Amino acid sequence: MPQLEQVEFFISQLFWLGVFFVILFSVLTYITLPKIRAFLNQRDDFVKSHISKQDELIKKAESIIENYEAKLKEAKNQASEIINDAKDKALQESETLIKSTEEKIQQEIRQTEERVTKEKDLAISELNVQLKDSATNFISKVTKIEKGNITI
């Protein structure tokens, strides 16, 4: 087996192994690996910065939505307030209208009743007068007939 027979080349192999391993190790440690690391870090930083930017934008969007919703709520509240006010006003107006109309009607009823009673009274008094007249007429006529001239 040449591996164990060619002893004369052991030192040469060890020497060159040492030389190339040290060269490779130094180059990789001080040049190559820092370059790869820097490249990877740059990319990581880029991705990270974009993620943080994205987070910021999401937050902004969320705050805008919140703002919008708050404004919408306010507007809705205002609208419902206006509607309520209008309803109240209309209700009040209609109520006063109804009340005043009722009052008018009642007044008319009262006036009519008054007129009716007045006319009734008038008629009764007229009737009374007529009755009295006719009575006195009747009596006078009767007394005239019986005693001649009697006044009451």
Place this chain on the structure above:
Amino acid sequence: MAKGESPLKQFEIQPIIDINLFGLDISFTNSALWMTVTTAFIMIFFTAPFLKSKKTNSVSDLYPSRMQVAAELGFSFINSLLSDTVGKEGKKYFSLVFTLFMFILFGNLFGMIPYSFTFTSHIIVTLALAMGVFIFVTILGFVKHGVKFFGFFVIPGLPIYMLPLLIPIEIISYLSRPISLSVRLFANMLAGHTLLKVFAGFVSALGIFGILPLVFIIALTGLEILIAFLQAYVFAILTCLYINDALHLH
């Protein structure tokens, strides 16, 4: 493969440039050549896609290119491996595990190219890597815990009369870590490549029936690529586990 050639000949080391330093033979061999290829490939593969990173903030500049995605895949694979086994403290050892994994993975994968050389199929290489991990982890344990690191060999909640039996076992299992770590990788590479060569020998020997071993070789190559990945993964995850042991003891 020429007739009569050993299937082990692929593991032979051939010097390309003879170098002698202070009496030591440090020739540039085919093993060193494929280490060069592996190292250069890993450096280019992972560095080049990130070289012209503009500092602009438009989205399109942040879309990764195909090569960037491929490099990122390896990065995040080791990252999750470390954080799953060691946790947050593991980040300090990222580049060590990353280098080990990629070095072994691409060493194994380049070894799958015909006529190439698999340097991870040499015990001296895998043993050196494993010993490096072992020494690093041991020093890490002592730096983190001082003398308390010896408590690692005492299993908590065990009756005292069992300790004389179990402490030596624990110590032996700890010391055998680099051996198991290195032999696992070495043996897998050796066996796989030898098997491929043996069956390749059958292809020419069987003539028209050589189609059968040829089909088998194709399937086996797929399996070997899986093993190339798997062994690098095993090496890396065991390194992570050893680091975790050194950091947290039990």
